[in-house]
Amino acid sequence: MPLLFDHVLRAQRRDRAARSGPALFLHERAFADLLERLPLFDRRFGRALIIGCPDPAWRERLKIVADEVAAVDPGPLFAAALDEDAVREEQLGIAPGSVDLIVAIGTLDTIDDLPGTLRRLALALRAGGLLIGAMSGGDTLPRLRAAMLAAGKQAGAAQAHVHPRIEAAALAPLLEQAGLVRPVVDVDRVRIAYGSFGRLVADLRAMAATNVLRVRPRTGLTRSFRADAESAFAAAGSAGKTLETIEVLHFMAWQQAPAA
Numbered sequence: 001m002p003l004l005f006d007h008v009l010r011a012q013r014r015d016r017a018a019r020s021g022p023a024l025f026l027h028e029r030a031f032a033d034l035l036e037r038l039p040l041f042d043r044r045f046g047r048a049l050i051i052g053c054p055d056p057a058w059r060e061r062l063k064i065v066a067d068e069v070a071a072v073d074p075g076p077l078f079a080a081a082l083d084e085d086a087v088r089e090e091q092l093g094i095a096p097g098s099v100d101l102i103v104a105i106g107t108l109d110t111i112d113d114l115p116g117t118l119r120r121l122a123l124a125l126r127a128g129g130l131l132i133g134a135m136s137g138g139d140t141l142p143r144l145r146a147a148m149l150a151a152g153k154q155a156g157a158a159q160a161h162v163h164p165r166i167e168a169a170a171l172a173p174l175l176e177q178a179g180l181v182r183p184v185v186d187v188d189r190v191r192i193a194y195g196s197f198g199r200l201v202a203d204l205r206a207m208a209a210t211n212v213l214r215v216r217p218r219t220g221l222t223r224s225f226r227a228d229a230e231s232a233f234a235a236a237g238s239a240g241k242t243l244e245t246i247e248v249l250h251f252m253a254w255q256q257a258p259a260a
Contacts, residue, residue: 003112003214004112004163004164004213004214005110005111005112005163005212005213005214006212006213006214007074007088007212009212010074010110010208010212011074011075011076011086013075013205013208013209013210013212014054014073014074014075014076014077014078014208015075015076015077015078016205016208017054017075017205017206017207017208018054018075018077018078018081019077020205020206021206022054022206022207022208023203023206023207024054024055024207026106026190026207026246026248027054027055027105027106027207028055029188029190029248030105030106030133030134030188030248030250031055031058031061031105033134033188033250034103034105034132034133034134034250035061035062035064037132037252038064038065038132039064039065041065041130043065044065044066044067045065045066045067045100045101045129045130046066046067046068046100046126047066047067047068047070047098047099047100047101048062048065048066048068048069048070048099048100048101048102048103049069049070049071049072049094049099049101049102049103049124050062050069050070050071050072050103050104050105051071051072051073051089051092051102051103051104051105051107051108051121051133052073052074052104052105052106052107052108053071053072053073053078053082053105054073054075054078054106056071056081056082058071059071059082062103065101066100066101071084072084072087072092073086073087073107074086074087074088074089074107075208088111089104089107089108089111089117090111090112090113090116090117090120092117092120092121092124094120094121094124095124096123096124097123097124097125097126097127098124098126099124099125099126099129100125100126100128100129100130101129101130101132102121102124102125102129102130102131102132102133103132103133104121104131104132104133104134104135105133105134105135106134106135106136107135108133108135109135109136109137109163109165109166110163110212114166114174115174115177115178118131118174118175118177118178118180119177119178119179121178122178122179122180122253122255123179125255126255127255127256127257127258128254128255128256128257128258129254129255130252130253130254130255131175131180131251131252131253131254131255132251132252133250133251133252134188134248134249134250134251135165135166135248135249135251136165136209136246136247136248136249137165137166137167137168137171137187137247137248137249138164138165138166138167138168138247139189139245139247140165140245140246140247141162141244141245141246142244142245143233143236143237143242143243143244143245144162144197144200144233144244145162146232146236147197147229147230147232147233147236148162148229150228150229150232151225151226151228151229151232152225154224154225154228162211163211163212163213165247166249168185168187168247168249171183171185171249171251172184172185172251172253175251175253176253178253179255179256180253180254180255180256181253181254181255181256182253182254183251183252183253184251184252184253185249185250185251186249186250186251187247187248187249187250188247188248188249188250189245189246189247189248190245190246190247190248191243191244191245191246192243192244192245192246193237193241193242193243193244194233194237194241194242194243194244195240195241196230196233196234197226197229197230197233197234197242198230200233200242200244
């Protein structure tokens with residue numbers, strides 16, 4: 001399988017966000033949505049694991065539905081705040097059938113082997129266990145992608161500045177192929193008005209959501225490229241604001257319960 005993402009850079013991006021003060025408004029929106037959904041199942045989970053945890057308080061908050069909550073993160077500084085070592089989702093050492101609930105928020109869109117990782121997470125669940133989470137989907141950042149493409153054409157060398165993401169329609173089949181049942185995928189399109197291209201880029205940095213592709217420009221944006229991108233981004237808006245979209249895929253699926 002080709003390696004799409006630079007996982008060292010990905011960890012560094014999360015550390016940069018942790019040092020500067022992470023922008024958690026989208027992560028918190030996804031986590032809060034999850035906390036509303038879980039009590040609807042009218043059950044408690046024994047052992048829970050959070051994958052991707054930029055806020056240590058999430059562990060305590062998840063105890064509304066779980067008796068024991070652990071958390072891991074691919075960013076060293078976020079992991080240190082959890083008293084853990086940084087981990088990669090594709091290399092998680094979770095014993096088969098050892099957890100009842102896995103929560104994955106905001107990191108699975110930047111791993112090379114999503115199908116394999118979903119299979120490992122499914123294997124880690126006990127019978128009747130639940131995998132639930134959120135990740136950004138394929139329609140994320142259309143205005144930014146268009147602005148960068150326009151600037152690339154002006155420069156005569158278009159390169160990928162935003163990583164590809166999974167389409168909503170493809171996620172449920174992947175969950176089933178991983179061995180899970182009753183998959184559900186909902187789409188939350190979050191629209192944010194930005195007064196400038198720079199403000200959007202600053203938010204993406206604070207969310208550790210900037211480019212982590214292995215094949216990417218190795219130098220910063222030139223002044224002319226950035227000016228072209230800023231102009232194209234502004235031209236896509238009106239009254240000094242450009243409306244950008246973040247597509248969040250909320251997903252859940254269950255490990256098969258034993259036959260009665």
